[in-house]
Amino acid sequence: xxxxxxxxxxxxxxxxxxxxxxxxxxxxxxxxxxxxxxxxxxxxxxxxxxxxxxxxxxxxxxxxxxxxxxxxxxxxxxxxxxxxxxxxxxxxxxxxxxxxxxxxxxxxxxxxxxxxxxxxxxxxxxxxxxxxxxxxxxxxxxxxxxxxxxxxxxxxxxxxxxxxxxxxxxxxx
Ligand code: AMP
Numbered sequence: 001x002x003x004x005x006x007x008x009x010x011x012x013x014x015x016x017x018x019x020x021x022x023x024x025x026x027x028x029x030x031x032x033x034x035x036x037x038x039x040x041x042x043x044x045x046x047x048x049x050x051x052x053x054x055x056x057x058x059x060x061x062x063x064x065x066x067x068x069x070x071x072x073x074x075x076x077x078x079x080x081x082x083x084x085x086x087x088x089x090x091x092x093x094x095x096x097x098x099x100x101x102x103x104x105x106x107x108x109x110x111x112x113x114x115x116x117x118x119x120x121x122x123x124x125x126x127x128x129x130x131x132x133x134x135x136x137x138x139x140x141x142x143x144x145x146x147x148x149x150x151x152x153x154x155x156x157x158x159x160x161x162x163x164x165x166x167x168x169x170x171x172x173x
Contacts, residue, residue, distance in 0.1 A: 127158030
């Protein structure tokens with residue numbers, strides 16, 4: 001499926017969750033079996049030639065694409081969750097939002113030194129979320145082989161915060 005077609009299954013919702021944000025709604029893409037398959041296939045293609053042990057996915061839309069990608073690659077999946085959701089002992093990363101801050105957590109035994117991973121989320125916006133997660137992952141001594149997004153909002157220059165990592169995005173805006 002051409003990238004142009006895939007963009008047609010992303011719905012823009014203006015002023016959600018607040019004024020000035022154009023929210024990229026992935027539910028039409030998820031509902032369409034061809035678009036869903038094409039997006040996972042495109043993520044897998046970006047990993048061609050890279051040996052990965054785990055897919056690390058960020059709550060919550062990173063879980064949808066991340067688990068499907070892990071299944072396709074035949075590797076395990078590791079969730080990065082919002083504060084207070086994981087039941088075992090955790091490591092956390094706190095990062096700044098436009099107003100206030102947020103915390104993401106991983107189980108303290110999620111990764112081992114040298115584990116090769118791809119980190120997945122749906123949207124690269126400012127890059128703050130992914131920067132925090134990448135730091136958390138590297139704190140375990142794991143190796144980030146790729147950071148992958150379904151959509152990249154290029155005009156927000158999120159890549160500037162992630163310069164030290166290889167990055168792939170399926171759709172660019
Ligand atoms: P950021 O930390 O600014 O790169 O924001 C990334 C996170 O916010 C991702 O997990 C996205 O799911 C979400 N996000 C940011 N902007 C949008 C948008 N325009 N549409 C949908 N999700 C977004």
